[in-house]
Structures are given as structure tokens and as C-alpha cells.
Amino acid sequence: MRLSGTFRTTDAARAWDELHAAFAGAGPGELALDLSGVERIDGGVIALIVAARDELAALGVNARIVSTPEHVRPLFELYGGLEEASVRAPRPALGPIEAIGDVAVRWAAATRVAVIFLAEVASAFVSLLRRPRSAHLKEVPWLVQRAGFDALPIVSLISFLVGFVMGYQSARQLERFGANVYVADLVGISITRELAPLMTAIIVAGRSGAAFAAEISTMKVSDEVDALRVMGLRPIAWLVVPRLLALVLVLPILVLVSDVIGIAGGLVVAVMSLDVSASAYLLETRRGLVPWDVGQGLVKSVPFGLAIALIACQQGFAASGGAESVGRRTTTTVVTCLFALVLLDAAFTFTFRMLGL
Secondary structure (H helix, E strand, O other), rough: OOOEEEHHHHHHHHHHHHHHHHHOOOOEEEEEEEEEEEEEEEEHHHHHHHHHHHHHHHOOOOEEOOOOOOOOOOHHOOOOOOOOOOOOOOOOOOOHHHHHHHHEEEEEHHHHHHHHHHHHHHHHHHHHOOOOHHHHHHHHHHHHHHHHHHHHHHHHHHHHHHHHHHHHHHHHHHHHHOOOHHHHHHHHHHHHHHHHHHHHHHHHHHHHHHHHHHHHHHHHOOHHHHHHHHOOOOOOHHHHHHHHHHHHHHHHHHHHHHHHHHHHHHHHHHHHHHOOOOOOOHHHHHHHHOHHOOOOHHHHHHHHHHHHHHHHHHHHHHOOOOHHHHOOOOOOHHOOOHHHHHHHHHHHHHHHHHHOO
């Protein structure tokens, strides 16, 4: 294909359309773009020619720019137009067995990275016992405020609504049997044992877990983590340990707040719709709940906090590349946290049931 004449930036759109029309239906092979007849050409048109060549290379066409006049050669060199475009062979489709093997290899690699990360975290805690200054513990109060105090409004609102909905969902059935007062037992037990720890952990995973992953991912891709190593600091001890301690301290407190607010949501329903007085509701709640009901939620909250912090920090350290990786790791953090929380909750519920607790 031969180009000749003068090509200015104002002609770029027309040149692009003509190039695409000429290349339409091009199959694998070779194509030479002869520029011997070019008198003048602007940089914008050169950029389009180079882009068209690269598009052809992606289709398996070995397109070469040849016979470039001497007076425009420096400009083509500036835009990389005289470099050979690499022809990328299309990736063959994987069969079912190969696809399963590919997934298994990725899972094995991810598991290996996670195990190494856990070992480094354990090593950081051992070093913390020997040298407390090896971790950035001064950051813990600030992280507690971010993950705990700043989360109180949304945790309180969600807990109240969950208790409110639980009360309304059970109201009709309880009225049929004249057992209106037992709405206190239903709401109290379901909130303290199950809903408060799980919903609170999900909120913390969406707020703090995503924030931790985004922060560490950004530090990783901008080489700030490497800068910590250059300064003689251990990134795991400096970044992970404070966040781990903050969530372990914060989550049980948030669960207790969620218990109280959730029970208050059920109280509103009992007073407004079931003709149960506030004193009767609170008395039945006190009679129906035992300390272990609240204890179950507190026991669950500690591993929930550990899981959220570990997953978020591990995903942050696994980031590479640029901004796209930060977004991808943040999304993966939230999804993985939700799966891990539900899995842990099911494991604890089954264990408590087997132990008769």
C-alpha cells in the first residue's frame, strides 16, 4: 500500500477512515506501507499510521513501514514508527481439562502466597514481643477511631433496622398464638448470637477492609513499601500488625453496640404493633437471654476481625502494576472477606451446636 501527498492533522480523520477501509478483511500475512511519496506529514497522522500498524499486528498481519523519506524519518522515529511491531499469536482456547488445571495452578500459587504472608505476620508478632518498637503501634489509636468510632453511625443504623425488621417479620405469627411478648426472645437471641456479629463484620469489611487494601495497594504500586525496606523497617510489622490489632480491639465493641441497638429496634415494633409494654419487653429479654448468647457473638467477632485484616492486607501486598491493580485488589478483598465471614460463621455455629452450647 502506497501513501503520497501531504497529510496534515486536519486530514487525520479522513486518513484513519481510508486506512481502515484499505485494511478491512486483512488476514494473516505481510503488508508494506510505502511512504516514498509523502511530501509532508504531521505528527498526529503518524500516530494514526503507527496505531493502524499495531492493530494489524494484533490480527496476525506483519505490517511494515518502508521507504520513509529522509525529511520525515526523524519524526517517524520519535513516534516509534520505524520499529518492528510484534505479531501476537492468538491464545488458543483451553479445553475443559486444561481450564481446570489452569484454575488449580492459580489457586496453588495464591495459597502459597497466602501461607508465606501468614508466616511473615507470625514472625512480625514474635519480633513485636521482643522489640515493641519494631511495629508502628502509635498508629493503633488512630486506626481504632477510623474502624470503630467512625463506623458507629452506620453500624447503629443497620442494627436498628435489622432488629426492627425481625420484629415485624415475626409479629403476625406471634399474634396468631397470642405470644406477642416472645418477640423479645426471638429478636434478642437472633441478634446476639447471629445477626449482630455477622452484620457488623460485613460492614467493617466493606469500610475498613476495603480501605486497608486500597491504602496498602497504593503504597505497593508507588514503591512506598520498598521505601520502608530501604529505611530498615519491616513492612509487615509496620503496616499489618497495627491494622490487625485495631480490628481485633474494635469489632467486639461494635458487636456489643449492635446487640443493644438491634434489641432496641425490636422494642419499637413490640410497643407500636404488638401492644407489649417496654418494661414487659425488657423483662422478657432479660429472662430469655443468657450470658452465653452475648458471648457467642463476642467469640465470633475476634476471628472475624482477624480474617478481615489479614485478607485486606494480603491483597494489598499482592498488588502490582498501576491503578487497575489497586481497584482489582480492593474488589477482591471485599468479595473474599464476605465469603470468609460466612464460612467462619457457619463453622462456629456448627461447632457450638456439636458442643451443646
